[in-house]
Amino acid sequence: MLIRDMPGVKNKSLSNRSTEWLRRHLKDPYVIQSQKDNYRSRAAYKLTETNKKFKIFENVKSALDLGAAPGSWSEVLIKELKSPTRIVAIDLLEIDPIPGVEIFKDDFTSQKFNDYVDNSEPFDLIVSDISPNMTGHRQTDFLRSMEMLEEAFALTDDCLNPGGHFVAKYFRRGDLGQLLNDAKKKFTKVSSFKPDASRKNSSEIYLVCYKKK
Ligand SMILES: C[S@@+](CC[C@H](N)C(=O)[O-])C[C@H]1O[C@@H](n2cnc3c(N)ncnc32)[C@H](O)[C@@H]1O
Numbered sequence: 001m002l003i004r005d006m007p008g009v010k011n012k013s014l015s016n017r018s019t020e021w022l023r024r025h026l027k028d029p030y031v032i033q034s035q036k037d038n039y040r041s042r043a044a045y046k047l048t049e050t051n052k053k054f055k056i057f058e059n060v061k062s063a064l065d066l067g068a069a070p071g072s073w074s075e076v077l078i079k080e081l082k083s084p085t086r087i088v089a090i091d092l093l094e095i096d097p098i099p100g101v102e103i104f105k106d107d108f109t110s111q112k113f114n115d116y117v118d119n120s121e122p123f124d125l126i127v128s129d130i131s132p133n134m135t136g137h138r139q140t141d142f143l144r145s146m147e148m149l150e151e152a153f154a155l156t157d158d159c160l161n162p163g164g165h166f167v168a169k170y171f172r173r174g175d176l177g178q179l180l181n182d183a184k185k186k187f188t189k190v191s192s193f194k195p196d197a198s199r200k201n202s203s204e205i206y207l208v209c210y211k212k213k
Pocket residue numbers: 040041043044066067068069070071072073074090091092093106107108109129130131132133
């Protein structure tokens with residue numbers, strides 16, 4: 001049954017959009033591949049591509065995955081890191097268990113989570129695929145995504161080992177400003193990367209900070 005024909009669907013234009021989205025989703029090669037590879041979402045390939053280009057998994061034993069639900073990045077980390085010692089994933093949403101991953105349901109900016117990471121061993125890799133709730137207002141959404149990026153970047157002070165890497169999503173709607181300067185001082189190499197798996201019509205892009213000094 002088409003979504004627009006389902007009982008209770010009154011908003012025909014919305015249901016047309018949903019139908020179109022579903023059609024595109026089911027034909028999407030990354031969705032098809034994620035089903036074959038047993039990943040929870042097509043987002044997995046954004047991380048595998050980033051690793052292919054920047055070799056961010058080399059010598060990495062521990063990783064922190066921010067905004068991890070439904071969990072495909074953690075699945076990639078478990079599968080691709082050589083003998084991982086610790087992988088921690090956090091999201092506001094519930095994440096079904098992933099063997100070998102320590103999962104938290106919380107805001108990654110909460111005092112409780114920050115106390116937890118501050119009091120544990122630093123990681124070799126911090127990745128953030130955080131998407132804040134979008135309002136549709138360009139400037140507000142950019143500021144929200146910047147706020148998340150800054151909070152995630154702040155974790156690289158004490159929670160990332162020297163030699164470790166940081167990868168985080170942001171939205172290409174404005175200037176990274178001071179954060180980019182700070183990143184260049186703190187890391188050996190800083191790049192922005194749009195993986196092929198990231199939809200062309202999305203303004204998301206990833207900041208890749210390689211090798212903390
Ligand atoms: C695009 S999804 C992540 C997909 C994930 N990388 C994967 O591969 O399955 C973005 C996630 O960011 C989470 N998020 C947004 N704000 C957050 C916050 N303050 N703390 C923790 N998670 C947050 C959302 O709940 C959402 O699940």
